[in-house]
Amino acid sequence: MTSLPALPTTLPATLPATLPSPVRFCADALARDGALVEVANAADGEEEALAILPSALATRLALQEEVQVASAARTGAVACGLGTGLLDRLVDERSSLRGYVVADAELAAPRASQAEALAARFALRNAVVDVGAVRARNEAYAFVGTRLVVEADDRDEAFEVLALCASDGAAPDSALVAALALDTTSALRGAHRALPAVRAEVLPPRLRARLAALAGAHQDNVARRHRRDHERVDAYFHELIYETRTGRKQRDPAAVKARVEHLENERAAKLAELRARYTLRARATIVFAAVVEVPTIVVDVRVRRRKEERVLSLHLPSAARTLDVPACDGCLLPAARPAVCDDKIHLLCERCAPSAQGRLACPVCGR
Amino acid sequence: MEIADVTTGDVTALLRAPMTLVDLSLAVRAHTLASAATFTDLLSPQSLAGVDAHTYQHDTVRRVLRVLRGRALLADEVGLGKTVEAILVLREYQLRGMARRTLVIAPPALVPQWRGELLAKAGVQAATLDDHAFEQDPAAFLARDGVVLASLAKARGAKVAPLLQSASWDLVVVDEAHHIKKQSTLGYKLVDGLKSRFLLLLTATPIETSLEELYALVTLLRPGQLTTASAFKAQFVDKSDPTSPKNRERLRQLLGDVMVRNTRAACGLKLPPRFVTTAVVEPLAAERALYDRVVDLVRADAQAARRTLLGTTLLLEAGSSPDAVRATLDRATALDGPAFAAAREAARAATQTKKLEQLVALVRAHGGHALVFTRFRATLAAIERAFNDAGVRHVVVSGAQSADEKALAVERFREERCALVSTDVGAEGTNLQHCNVVVSFDVPWNPMLLEQRIGRVHRMGQTRDVHVYNLAMKGSAEEKLLDVLDRRLHLFELVVGEMDMVLGNLADDRDLEERVLALYAASKDEAEIDRGFDALAAEIGAARGTYENSKKLDDAVFGEDFAA
Numbered sequence A: 001m002t003s004l005p006a007l008p009t010t011l012p013a014t015l016p017a018t019l020p021s022p023v024r025f026c027a028d029a030l031a032r033d034g035a036l037v038e039v040a041n042a043a044d045g046e047e048e049a050l051a052i053l054p055s056a057l058a059t060r061l062a063l064q065e066e067v068q069v070a071s072a073a074r075t076g077a078v079a080c081g082l083g084t085g086l087l088d089r090l091v092d093e094r095s096s097l098r099g100y101v102v103a104d105a106e107l108a109a110p111r112a113s114q115a116e117a118l119a120a121r122f123a124l125r126n127a128v129v130d131v132g133a134v135r136a137r138n139e140a141y142a143f144v145g146t147r148l149v150v151e152a153d154d155r156d157e158a159f160e161v162l163a164l165c166a167s168d169g170a171a172p173d174s175a176l177v178a179a180l181a182l183d184t185t186s187a188l189r190g191a192h193r194a195l196p197a198v199r200a201e202v203l204p205p206r207l208r209a210r211l212a213a214l215a216g217a218h219q220d221n222v223a224r225r226h227r228r229d230h231e232r233v234d235a236y237f238h239e240l241i242y243e244t245r246t247g248r249k250q251r252d253p254a255a256v257k258a259r260v261e262h263l264e265n266e267r268a269a270k271l272a273e274l275r276a277r278y279t280l281r282a283r284a285t286i287v288f289a290a291v292v293e294v295p296t297i298v299v300d301v302r303v304r305r306r307k308e309e310r311v312l313s314l315h316l317p318s319a320a321r322t323l324d325v326p327a328c329d330g331c332l333l334p335a336a337r338p339a340v341c342d343d344k345i346h347l348l349c350e351r352c353a354p355s356a357q358g359r360l361a362c363p364v365c366g367r
Numbered sequence B: 001m002e003i004a005d006v007t008t009g010d011v012t013a014l015l016r017a018p019m020t021l022v023d024l025s026l027a028v029r030a031h032t033l034a035s036a037a038t039f040t041d042l043l044s045p046q047s048l049a050g051v052d053a054h055t056y057q058h059d060t061v062r063r064v065l066r067v068l069r070g071r072a073l074l075a076d077e078v079g080l081g082k083t084v085e086a087i088l089v090l091r092e093y094q095l096r097g098m099a100r101r102t103l104v105i106a107p108p109a110l111v112p113q114w115r116g117e118l119l120a121k122a123g124v125q126a127a128t129l130d131d132h133a134f135e136q137d138p139a140a141f142l143a144r145d146g147v148v149l150a151s152l153a154k155a156r157g158a159k160v161a162p163l164l165q166s167a168s169w170d171l172v173v174v175d176e177a178h179h180i181k182k183q184s185t186l187g188y189k190l191v192d193g194l195k196s197r198f199l200l201l202l203t204a205t206p207i208e209t210s211l212e213e214l215y216a217l218v219t220l221l222r223p224g225q226l227t228t229a230s231a232f233k234a235q236f237v238d239k240s241d242p243t244s245p246k247n248r249e250r251l252r253q254l255l256g257d258v259m260v261r262n263t264r265a266a267c268g269l270k271l272p273p274r275f276v277t278t279a280v281v282e283p284l285a286a287e288r289a290l291y292d293r294v295v296d297l298v299r300a301d302a303q304a305a306r307r308t309l310l311g312t313t314l315l316l317e318a319g320s321s322p323d324a325v326r327a328t329l330d331r332a333t334a335l336d337g338p339a340f341a342a343a344r345e346a347a348r349a350a351t352q353t354k355k356l357e358q359l360v361a362l363v364r365a366h367g368g369h370a371l372v373f374t375r376f377r378a379t380l381a382a383i384e385r386a387f388n389d390a391g392v393r394h395v396v397v398s399g400a401q402s403a404d405e406k407a408l409a410v411e412r413f414r415e416e417r418c419a420l421v422s423t424d425v426g427a428e429g430t431n432l433q434h435c436n437v438v439v440s441f442d443v444p445w446n447p448m449l450l451e452q453r454i455g456r457v458h459r460m461g462q463t464r465d466v467h468v469y470n471l472a473m474k475g476s477a478e479e480k481l482l483d484v485l486d487r488r489l490h491l492f493e494l495v496v497g498e499m500d501m502v503l504g505n506l507a508d509d510r511d512l513e514e515r516v517l518a519l520y521a522a523s524k525d526e527a528e529i530d531r532g533f534d535a536l537a538a539e540i541g542a543a544r545g546t547y548e549n550s551k552k553l554d555d556a557v558f559g560e561d562f563a564a
């Protein structure tokens, strides 16, 4: 083992365009813990920040009390790009925090005429819909931060914000999440009021669906690698056992038997190890919730099916280009092209009530 | 597929702790940055301190991650930094959350070095099996997240091996993996029984004597990749010529699935030549007398079975300068006896060393720009005096200085192109390639230390021929040792890292320092000492032969076919 001759090499990293600035993040995180921070653009266009740290913070992070933080490594500055110790540490600290926020959205109210027009186009696969009352009000939406991890011999990870209307679990247009800019919270104002009720039961099935989608993208590859390794190991032991049985070396049948048994155990152990290595494991962790009141236009629609009828409230929040997609009464996932059941007018998605089916068997009524 | 259940309880728990908008903003960005790891090419280059890894090393890490999927034989030629590659892979997996639990297995001698490099380069505090916590509760110790460092000797033991095998690891790294290439050895069985997603085997010599050695290592990584041992032999081994496999193209394909081997030639890592000169200096009479008295002292101590450490120090000091001996004897006031008295007397009488004149001449011959090493502070002071008297401009770096002082001296050395006098610890880790002259004013008995001194300037970035001078007093241990290492065995012609391999092949695993001292302590006269050095020469010569044969074999079989 020898130490290396040194040559400068920098590696261009390919990152998603929306990645937050590591310098800004570090600067804000240090400021949150009491540091005085000033962010500036260096001559070469790289961001950097000068921070004066309280001594306890400096000690905790093993930094000088006065520190220059820069996105790229250079003398006199602490690098905080991806993979650096400082960023790693602050990201760890900040992402292990759990909690909720209650806030108001500072967004322009949507137009009632747009909501009405969209509601007029709201269609059910098997029922008639009439547009009713239209009114403006603030509606609470929950934005639930989730870390999704899929892991086998490889690992994939995603951070997603699941949005839902707090009262009924309908899913708003992604434009709302974008407009609220949770990373800067520039469109939020903190509010001092009790946490409104959130229809949390829609979350587990939705997260399961997200995990299945994420895992599904890897499933084939993992299975293929598993099959390939399994076949190779299996064939190898097969061959070893065959050689033991037919080989010239061992003639003593008892010895041959013992050796074969040993090999069979070993094969089982190696194959079990492969199974463990290639089992795709997916898990979701809910890390925060922001419950935000958003200016919304609510449109009541009357749904009629045979003798029954039901009033649904559809909403168009600020910034959204489409109405919220209501939750399926069956599986609780957003129901994009819903149908309703005959008896109770349960709203059902295409999976719960496939179109081709003759008489609709309602999973909710059947429970 | 296993999808862990999410419950509404997760949400209700969350809804108990209010947070501020600032915290929310930070949390959103923290989670985004954390999950960005997945999209990023390599994270580890940023995360290693003081390592400017080469392009071929990045390529190696990418290949290990993406193509070999974390199970690989890293078989770079010596000196190309397999350790750094392994640490890069380890960090990469750590940063991506895929290596929570890592086991590193290395020969006992390399455990401290691994520990140091993991800490210095990756900021990873590795636990070792020598830790008290392991003795107390091995199961709990092995269940913790992090990196565990184990010596092969300890890990394969009957007590420890089952513990390591019952733990589950994300990554196992085996350094100098040629030690486990025989399937009948405990080391092989240990690694074969470890449960780990990822496995890195590091060795510069996957084949030492026969192609079949490769079989075991590859089978550890991917059982069945080379079919069974007998089928492998039949298909690939040519009995008449073990260096030249049959079905070469097929073998190349199969090995490509598990192995990376970078070569100097392919990486463009050829260094300019170095010229090593032993400068033997005839001592002054008083100097010679002092040396003889110190040898007497060593023998007297050995007979009384005392103080080998002091003996080693004094004998090394006698080879360095009278000042060094005097400093130690002055400090050791509690010691007495006739041998001591005689040595003290001789040390008082010896006020000069001839080597200083030689040093001044050498430095002047190279325009005053030279890197001078000594092991002892007292000698360093003597060199400073001599330089001052002779008007040789110089700066000094030693372990006694602060980091800032050292940096300043190194800066002046570069800008003023003067001489730099340094102790071994003084110049650690600084890049001094602007200079191409290295003088060892005293010669360490362990050639690795000498190699490290030379390596300060003879490394990547050096553009000129490098001149190395080793000063030794005629008749000293250093002269005899240099005669063996340089004149007889040409050991300094080896490239970086090869000396390690050669010395690693010695049957006697005592440090060379220990062996040289033992030689002096146990011998009655000069002739006996010389016979001892002859034996040492034969032993090192054989070790070099072993290494060179295996290198030839590896080159013949692999060539440049497996570069990343």
Ligand SMILES: [Zn+2]
Pocket (backbone or CB within 6 Å): A328, A329, A330, A331, A332, A333, A335, A348, A349, A350, A351, A352, A353
């Ligand atoms: Zn449904």
Ligand SMILES: [Zn+2]
Pocket (backbone or CB within 6 Å): A341, A342, A343, A344, A345, A346, A362, A363, A364, A365, A366
């Ligand atoms: Zn129903």
